[in-house]
Amino acid sequence: MLHTILRQSTKCRSTFLTMAARPMSTQRPPTAVLLTNMGGPETLDDVHDFLLNLFTDRDIMKLPFQPAIAKWIAKRRTPSIREQYDSIGGGSPILKWTRKQGQAMEKLLDELSPETAPHKHYIAFRYVKPFTQHALEEMKADGVERAVVFTQYPQYSCSTTGSSMNELQRGIVANGMENVKWSVIDRWPTHPGFIEAMTTKVERKLAEYTPEQRKDAIILFSAHSLPMSVINRGDTYPAEVASSVDHVMKRLGNQYPYRLIWQSQVGPQPWLGPQTADVVKNYGEAGKKNLVVVPIAFTSDHIETLFELDQEYAEEAEKAGITGWKRAEALNDDPIFTKAMATIVHEHLQSGQVVSRQYYLRCPGCTFDSCGTTRNFFKSYDPQQ
Ligand SMILES: C=CC1=C(C)c2cc3[nH]c(cc4nc(cc5[nH]c(cc1n2)c(C)c5CCC(=O)O)C(CCC(=O)O)=C4C)c(C)c3C=C
Numbered sequence: 492m493l494h495t496i497l498r499q500s501t502k503c504r505s506t507f508l509t510m511a512a513r514p515m516s517t518q519r520p521p522t523a524v525l526l527t528n529m530g531g532p533e534t535l536d537d538v539h540d541f542l543l544n545l546f547t548d549r550d551i552m553k554l555p556f557q558p559a560i561a562k563w564i565a566k567r568r569t570p571s572i573r574e575q576y577d578s579i580g581g582g583s584p585i586l587k588w589t590r591k592q593g594q595a596m597e598k599l600l601d602e603l604s605p606e607t608a609p610h611k612h613y614i615a616f617r618y619v620k621p622f623t624q625h626a627l628e629e630m631k632a633d634g635v636e637r638a639v640v641f642t643q644y645p646q647y648s649c650s651t652t653g654s655s656m657n658e659l660q661r662g663i664v665a666n667g668m669e670n671v672k673w674s675v676i677d678r679w680p681t682h683p684g685f686i687e688a689m690t691t692k693v694e695r696k697l698a699e700y701t702p703e704q705r706k707d708a709i710i711l712f713s714a715h716s717l718p719m720s721v722i723n724r725g726d727t728y729p730a731e732v733a734s735s736v737d738h739v740m741k742r743l744g745n746q747y748p749y750r751l752i753w754q755s756q757v758g759p760q761p762w763l764g765p766q767t768a769d770v771v772k773n774y775g776e777a778g779k780k781n782l783v784v785v786p787i788a789f790t791s792d793h794i795e796t797l798f799e800l801d802q803e804y805a806e807e808a809e810k811a812g813i814t815g816w817k818r819a820e821a822l823n824d825d826p827i828f829t830k831a832m833a834t835i836v837h838e839h840l841q842s843g844q845v846v847s848r849q850y851y852l853r854c855p856g857c858t859f860d861s862c863g864t865t866r867n868f869f870k871s872y873d874p875q876q
């Protein structure tokens with residue numbers, strides 16, 4: 492309580508000083524929308540450091556002697572992962588798409604929410620540039636007083652959004668930015684705008700089949716898998732992915748058979764299945780011909796869509812006799828999706844919510860750092876707590 496009062500009084504003082512220092516005619520500082528994601532290597536030369544940062548992150552995996560082991564794994568994996576990025580044009584397009592999404596979103600937000608305009612997007616990637624520190628410096632230079640953190644993962648996992656939140660908390664403290672009014676959109680797996688955008692992508696792919704083929708079509712929702720150890724700790728990601736799938740299927744009128752399947756397993760430990768590669772092979776052997784695969788847990792193209800789905804699994808499908816293999820497009824800068832992004836932020840600003848109710852609840856068996864301190868940190872911005 493004392494902590495909250497102290498925070499609020501410091502905040503009022505800082506707001507007053509900022510206002511007093513600002514000439515009357517200048518525009519108020521932007522409402523920041525901080526788009527967080529793990530990011531991807533922009534060039535082949537960034538692949539090694541991307542992997543090193545990922546394997547060093549104790550929110551994604553905990554290894555004995557982690558700094559040394561991470562160095563070793565990153566060095567060993569770099570050549571094969573470089574080849575994958577080479578085959579998709581020499582790097583991850585995630586920064587390009589996030590910028591486009593952010594620009595479209597901020598324009599729409601200014602119209603939807605003039606009372607908090609101007610809005611400005613900032614980008615904080617976890618493993619590559621622009622890092623959280625860069626975004627915070629930019630926000631500080633712009634004199635930001637109100638910031639909405641908007642995870643670009645629709646479904647929450649301690650290993651993705653949780654990790655970004657942990658990094659952000661460290662950055663806020665290190666940069667003395669506790670006085671900014673922070674709130675967080677930590678998940679949005681069933682938001683109607685997101686569901687509409689995804690459903691439209693699936694419908695467009697289904698429309699490419701002949702009516703005869705469509706009768707026989709199967710929808711495969713494919714998401715990045717998680718190690719079983721993470722799931723057994725109580726990570727909400729698989730359930731949230733399933734809820735997105737359920738909503739898309741409802742919107743499609745439940746007319747097609749579908750399965751939720753899991754891709755991108757790494758290393759020898761058990762991961763959640765069924766694995767996308769096995770499903771493609773098994774359905775091919777069972778004589779299925781028309782499979783539409785839908786990347787349900789990503790909002791833009793990644794190595795998972797452009798390499799795994801479009802090259803690796805497409806090849807498997809062809810070998811297995813699947814003649815009608817199709818992949819629903821990623822949301823990227825689709826106007827339905829960027830409108831959904833603006834609506835999500837607008838509704839959040841209107842709601843006065845600091846984080847979702849789910850965010851407060853630590854995973855029952857979680858040992859990840861993000862499951863602890865970050866929750867309490869953002870709780871302290873919530874007057875209802
Ligand atoms: C919803 C998205 C993701 C979850 C959940 C997730 C969990 C998770 N991932 C690993 C290990 C790796 N992931 C790697 C790459 C990678 N992961 C995601 C998304 C999720 N990961 C993306 C989008 C990417 C690629 C970025 C791009 O540019 O496309 C990698 C590196 C690639 C490789 O070495 O194969 C690893 C490793 C774990 C252990 C985990 C959960 C604990």
Ligand SMILES: [Fe+2]
Nearest residue numbers: 715716755757
């Ligand atoms: Fe991953």
Ligand SMILES: [Fe+2]
Nearest residue numbers: 649854857862
């Ligand atoms: Fe957790």
